[in-house]
Amino acid sequence: MTTERKLLESMKLFEDFKAEEIQKIAALMRPMSIKEGEVLTKRGQPATTCYVIVSGSFMVYFKTGQAFTLQNAGDVIGWSSLKVFANHQGTAVALTDGKVLSLPGTEFYRFLKSDIKVWDKLLKAVAAQRADWFGRMAENNGKHIH
């Protein structure tokens, strides 16, 4: 079993996905080494790739100056790339050296288009995870949630 597949299987986002669906998504992913200070996404630039964190710490910040950090394996940077013709909403920068799996939006979109059920499942999972994230953010007001 590949690292990519293992990581995807451990992610809450893909918990309702079948093994073969995860295998197909894992095949689209490419491992990347990231250096401290490297910028992964830039606000306002076309969102073409999203990244799944394997290791390392990343800060994502927005136009307002608000920021949050991500350091859990399976956290995703660059959700906007899952939309068509969208720009990145935030800038993501690596605070430490790390590894990510990059998922090119166009290839992922092509894959999703080929299976509408998987697409539907993914959209629901993304919505649920984002609701959960904002819920935790509200609950943990004043605490470091990551």
Add this chain to the structure above:
Amino acid sequence: MYGFQAITANNGWAIAFVGLTIVFSGLVILAMSISRLHLILQAWDNRADLIDFIKEMKLFRGKSIPVPVPDEIHEYNLQASMEQCELLVDSIGRRSFKLPRLLELAEQRGVDRPHATIHNLLKQNIITPDGDGFYSWTSSVIKKGS
């Protein structure tokens, strides 16, 4: 003399066998290259890591690999960087400040490894999130007498 007799008389079978071997060997090599193409492309994508690895190999060939003692050096630099960040945070306010602004200032003022410093400050809960995407500086890192 015609037909098989002519082939036999002029080493035709041996020539045919050699030709066959060359063509099939070529096809086998081609098939193996194509099947390993993804590894070659992966190596090309991560060529910087590969070059670093080769350089390290050259550097350490015939020498004993020195045992790294980064803790003392790193702790020293980290402490100095954290102190510099604390001085910088005073200019933007210790409560509900924008983390990207602190990073920007740290980069502008030449703080050593600003990204790693901020990561360590977050890890040690010296900088804590307020839950709305802004951050507060909770305790002083400046050592007395420094």
